[in-house]
Amino acid sequence: MSLTTGPAVPQAAVDKSPDSAGNSGRARRGRRSLSKHNLTGWLFSTPFLVLFGVFMLFPIVATLLMSFTDFGARNVTRPLEAEFVGLDNYTQLFQDDKFLKALFNTAYFVVVGVPATIVLGLLAAILLNNGIDRARTLFRVGFYAPVVTTIVAVAVVWRFVLDPSDGLIASLASEVGLTAPDFLGSETWAMPSLITMAVWRNLGTVMVLCIAGLQAIPAEVREAARLDGAGAWQELRGITVPLLRPTLLYATVITTIGYLNVFEEPFVMTQGGPSDSTLTVSLDMYREGFNFFHMGYASAMAYVLFVVIMGITVLQLRLLKDNTR
Amino acid sequence: MNRAVATGSIALTLASALTLTACGGSGGAGVAADAKQTLTVWAMGTEGEKLGDVAKEYEKAHSNIKVKITPIGWDVAHQKLVAAAAAGKLPDVMQMGGSYLGEFADMGVLEPVDTKTFREGDFFPAAWQQGSYDGKTYGVPWYVDTRVLFYRTDLAAKAGIKKAPATMAELRSAAEAYQNKADTKWGLSIQPGGLDTVQSFYQFLYSAGGAIIDDNGKAVVNSDAAVKALENYGSYFDKGLSEKSVRPGYDVTKDFNSGAVPMFFGGPWITNLLDENYPDIKGKWAVAPVPADEASVSMAGGSSLAVSADSDHKAAAKELVSYLTGAKGQADWFERTNDLPANTAAWKTGELATDPTMQVWRKQMDTARATPSQPKLTEITSKVDTAIESVTQGKSSAKAALDKAQSEIESLVQ
Numbered sequence: 223m224s225l226t227t228g229p230a231v232p233q234a235a236v237d238k239s240p241d242s243a244g245n246s247g248r249a250r251r252g253r254r255s256l257s258k259h260n261l262t263g264w265l266f267s268t269p270f271l272v273l274f275g276v277f278m279l280f281p282i283v284a285t286l287l288m289s290f291t292d293f294g295a296r297n298v299t300r301p302l303e304a305e306f307v308g309l310d311n312y313t314q315l316f317q318d319d320k321f322l323k324a325l326f327n328t329a330y331f332v333v334v335g336v337p338a339t340i341v342l343g344l345l346a347a348i349l350l351n352n353g354i355d356r357a358r359t360l361f362r363v364g365f366y367a368p369v370v371t372t373i374v375a376v377a378v379v380w381r382f383v384l385d386p387s388d389g390l391i392a393s394l395a396s397e398v399g400l401t402a403p404d405f406l407g408s409e410t411w412a413m414p415s416l417i418t419m420a421v422w423r424n425l426g427t428v429m430v431l432c433i434a435g436l437q438a439i440p441a442e443v444r445e446a447a448r449l450d451g452a453g454a455w456q457e458l459r460g461i462t463v464p465l466l467r468p469t470l471l472y473a474t475v476i477t478t479i480g481y482l483n484v485f486e487e488p489f490v491m492t493q494g495g496p497s498d499s500t501l502t503v504s505l506d507m508y509r510e511g512f513n514f515f516h517m518g519y520a521s522a523m524a525y526v527l528f529v530v531i532m533g534i535t536v537l538q539l540r541l542l543k544d545n546t547r
Numbered sequence: 548m549n550r551a552v553a554t555g556s557i558a559l560t561l562a563s564a565l566t567l568t569a570c571g572g573s574g575g576a577g578v579a580a581d582a583k584q585t586l587t588v589w590a591m592g593t594e595g596e597k598l599g600d601v602a603k604e605y606e607k608a609h610s611n612i613k614v615k616i617t618p619i620g621w622d623v624a625h626q627k628l629v630a631a632a633a634a635g636k637l638p639d640v641m642q643m644g645g646s647y648l649g650e651f652a653d654m655g656v657l658e659p660v661d662t663k664t665f666r667e668g669d670f671f672p673a674a675w676q677q678g679s680y681d682g683k684t685y686g687v688p689w690y691v692d693t694r695v696l697f698y699r700t701d702l703a704a705k706a707g708i709k710k711a712p713a714t715m716a717e718l719r720s721a722a723e724a725y726q727n728k729a730d731t732k733w734g735l736s737i738q739p740g741g742l743d744t745v746q747s748f749y750q751f752l753y754s755a756g757g758a759i760i761d762d763n764g765k766a767v768v769n770s771d772a773a774v775k776a777l778e779n780y781g782s783y784f785d786k787g788l789s790e791k792s793v794r795p796g797y798d799v800t801k802d803f804n805s806g807a808v809p810m811f812f813g814g815p816w817i818t819n820l821l822d823e824n825y826p827d828i829k830g831k832w833a834v835a836p837v838p839a840d841e842a843s844v845s846m847a848g849g850s851s852l853a854v855s856a857d858s859d860h861k862a863a864a865k866e867l868v869s870y871l872t873g874a875k876g877q878a879d880w881f882e883r884t885n886d887l888p889a890n891t892a893a894w895k896t897g898e899l900a901t902d903p904t905m906q907v908w909r910k911q912m913d914t915a916r917a918t919p920s921q922p923k924l925t926e927i928t929s930k931v932d933t934a935i936e937s938v939t940q941g942k943s944s945a946k947a948a949l950d951k952a953q954s955e956i957e958s959l960v961q
Contacts, residue, residue: 295922298633299654386792387807407792495741496793497936512626514926515650 289521297517304518311522321523323498324506327413331502332481335417339477340470342421343428348462350429351436362433369426377490380419381406406492409499416487416500423487424480428473435469436462471542475535482531503527580862585613587638588867591624593816594642594690594850597883605870612863632656637855639864643686645677645848646928649920652680658854658861660684664869673847673917674889680920686851687872688889690880693845693915694750694812695907696838697821701831702809705729711835715754715779718810718838722788725809734788736802736811737780740936741793745928748935749846750812751776753916756841759931759956760919766960768931769946769953776840777945781938791939804828812837814848815887815908834907847915849889887912923959930955 289311291297291304315321346365350358368376383390384405395402405415439462447461463470485504488494494501494509503523511520578584590598595618602614617638619627625647631637632654643651651657662684667675670688678686696718698711703721706729712718722734738747745759752758757773760766767773783789800817802808804825822829837845852871854864870876877893880886887908888894899905921927934948943951 295629295650296654298629299656381796386794404792407794491795492793493742493795495795495936497740497940497942512629513929514923515629 285521285524288518289525291518293517293521295515298515307518311519312526314519315522315526320498320501321503321506324501324503327499327501328482328484328503330413331417331420331484332478334414335420335481335484336474336477338417338421339424339428339481340474343425343473344432344466344470346425346429347432347436348458351433362429365429366426368423371423373486373490376419376423380491384415407496409496412492412496412500416491419491420481420484420487424477428477431469431473432466435466439465467542471539474542475538478534478538479531482527482534577859577861578863580866581611582863583611584860584863585615586640586860586863586867587615587617588640589617589619589628589638590642591619591621591644591850593884594886595619600883601871601876601880605867609866612867614867635857637857639855639858639860640867641853641855642689643678643851643853645850645917645920646924648678648686648851648853649680649924650922651853652683652685652920653922656856657685658856658858660687660854661865664865665872669892670872670889671847671891671912671915673912673915674849674851677847677849677917677920678851678853686853687868689850689852689872690877690884690886691847691849691889691912691915692814692816692887693847693908693911694746694814694837695845695911696835697803697811697813697817697832698835699725699803699806699809699828699832701828702729702731702806706809711833712838713836715751715838715840719782719788722783722810723786726788729806729809731809732802732807733790734810735783736799736808737783737789738797739784739789739791739793739939740932741795742932743928744932744935746846746848747812748777748780748931749916750837750844751780751840753844753846754837754840754842755779758916759927760921760960762919764919764921764960766953766956768934768956769949772841774945774949777935777938777949779840780935781945784939785941789939793936800824803832812845815885818904819885834904836907836911843911843914845911845915847912847917849887921960923961927956927959930959 288304290306290308292307292310293301293304297304350361350365381389386392386402386404386407389402389405391405392402403411405411443461443465444457447457452460483504484502485508488500488502488505489508492500494505504527507520507523507527510516510523588598588602589595595616598616598618602616605614606612621644624644628637628641628647628651632651637656643657648657660678665684665687667684671691674688674691675684678684678688696711698721702725703709706721706724706727708721708724712721718735725731726734738744752773755772755776757767757770757776759768759773784791799808799811799813800820803811803821804827818834821832837843852868854861854868858864871880872890874888874890874892874895877888877890878896878899881888881893881899888899894900894905894909899909918924918928930952934943934952937943937948938945
């Protein structure tokens with residue numbers, strides 16, 4: 223899972239800046255103006271609209287339709303023979319132990335992974351923004367490098383780190399007379415290992431967002447706080463976090479969405495094992511769809527995941543945004 | 548992959564499927580074999596890479612034909628073939644993995660093989676069986692693979708093992724001897740769980756006289772023989788003779804080289820891997836047939852060559868397939884890839900006829916057993932994978948695990 227694909231302007235996404243009023247004003251003026259202007263606008267948007275229609279809208283609608291059928295391998299060449307089964311796929315999903323386990327595993331990933339990513343990302347940002355004076359760029363690049371590294375390379379490195387017989391951690395542990403757990407091979411440790419990996423891969427994104435946010439906090443505010451005798455902890459609680467709230471909200475939302483979709487880590491590291499302990503909803507969906515060709519069933523899964531993501535995102539925006547007022 | 552991509556790719560398959568109905572089957576008159584034409588061929592992995600050289604030689608002898616090879620990675624092969632089948636864009640000739648054939652034959656996108664040109668008796672029985680589905684043949688066997696026992700002879704001497712284990716009981720005592728007397732970390736490497744664990748289990752299952760699906764297409768995975776085989780398999784983990792930890796992407800040759808693992812079941816490509824990567828242990832290992840239970844039966848794998856039902860170049864495609872699967876073409880192919888020839892006549896010359904190691908493979912292939920072609924084979928074997936894992940991890944008895952798999956598989960077989 224990579225978070226880099228999200229919209230790149232954090233502040234604008236959540237800020238209630240005067241900008242939004244300006245925008246709507248412009249839009250009104252646009253509507254009143256000559257149709258020639260409209261035409262030019264449409265002309266410029268057409269390539270996007272066509273691509274969006276073909277690659278986004280159509281698949282989304284087709285998937286919804288498919289989720290009400292028993293579309294399988296046979297139907298690839300005879301799609302119209304797929305039978306309409308109503309809500310069967312959906313009711314079956316919630317009786318499917320594997321899917322419920324995947325749902326649980328995904329929730330586990332989000333509940334542990336999101337706070338860890340946000341907190342560590344924020345700390346890295348604060349550290350690099352204030353703490354380290356020398357080689358700051360080097361550290362920033364270092365923290366960000368995992369974000370832009372391909373998952374295959376990441377997997378090679380982490381397999382080496384986690385390998386139970388001659389991996390980095392196992393070797394270090396045996397130096398001091400300890401036995402490292404079998405990280406990827408044990409049902410208890412596999413998930414925490416993958417979460418660690420995901421946090422390592424994604425905290426760079428949060429860090430970059432936070433650095434941008436931190437630099438937007440006026441120095442006078444901090445100075446005023448210090449004059450009033452605030453310590454580091456008070457400054458963090460009273461100044462940094464509240465003023466960074468929009469940024470943190472954005473980072474939390476995209477990280478949550480990313481982790482709800484988590485696919486790559488279990489796919490390359492554990493294939494969902496041992497005993498389905500790292501099977502996530504996306505991985506289960508991929509298997510049902512592309513290994514077993516239960517396309518209808520996989521589509522229903524996609525829609526359940528979609529509804530879950532939408533619900534959680536709306537909830538997060540409500541809860542966290544209201545607090546800022 | 549994010550959700551949009553997943554949804555997108557699922558739905559795109561449907562989209563292309565819908566387009567197909569519009570263009571319909573082209574069938575009917577094709578291009579004659581001697582006309583000027585381009586044949587498209589898809590092949591996977593090493594085969595895809597090496598086939599280009601063969602194609603060049605083939606073109607020299609057949610000046611009217613241009614052969615266009617597209618190599619595909621095994622990891623994406625299934626998806627690409629399905630998408631192409633849906634779009635009606637399958638190549639003229641394609642490599643078909645043994646586990647795919649049933650699925651594609653069932654979709655109706657493969658041309659039945661002309662059994663007058665390609666004769667069953669020319670190939671290993673298991674190889675021929677893999678190309679068949681529902682009483683008809685859709686793939687001509689191209690190369691075969693099976694598993695035999697690789698073992699360290701130098702460590703065997705230390706452990707006081709005089710000859711390769713010939714029975715399952717001897718395999719067990721050899722594993723113990725290696726561990727106790729030659730100080731190896733494990734006795735035998737077999738996969739504890741995860742994807743395709745069933746490939747490790749086949750040797751035990753088939754040798755005990757069991758099967759997943761019998762020749763009539765009935766699920767029989769909880770038969771007494773299968774239960775006994777899984778109990779035997781699981782006991783290696785109970786007793787610490789085999790590593791219980793599931794390690795995705797585990798490379799057994801590394802541990803074989805270091806001596807941590809003295810025995811494992813491997814396919815023909817392992818020989819090359821060991822020779823190239825670990826020349827230090829050359830001459831310190833050997834291969835032996837699968838230790839017998841009721842009999843010594845290994846799994847049969849490999850690939851067939853199939854012709855697309857929509858192809859306009861069926862005549863030329865048939866000639867190319869004849870060339871590749873004929874005795875001469877097969878012997879040449881073995882030279883290039885070390886893939887074991889599916890055509891038994893190819894085994895009568897050169898290294899294939901004289902090398903004692905090759906004779907082990909040859910003998911194993913004679914009795915090797917293929918899983919019957921089934922459209923849902925991947926799903927069926929995944930149920931067996933789950934059963935095996937629950938036993939090796941000590942969560943279930945062999946009987947209970949296989950009873951569960953049996954009831955799941957019953958609803959998947961056709």
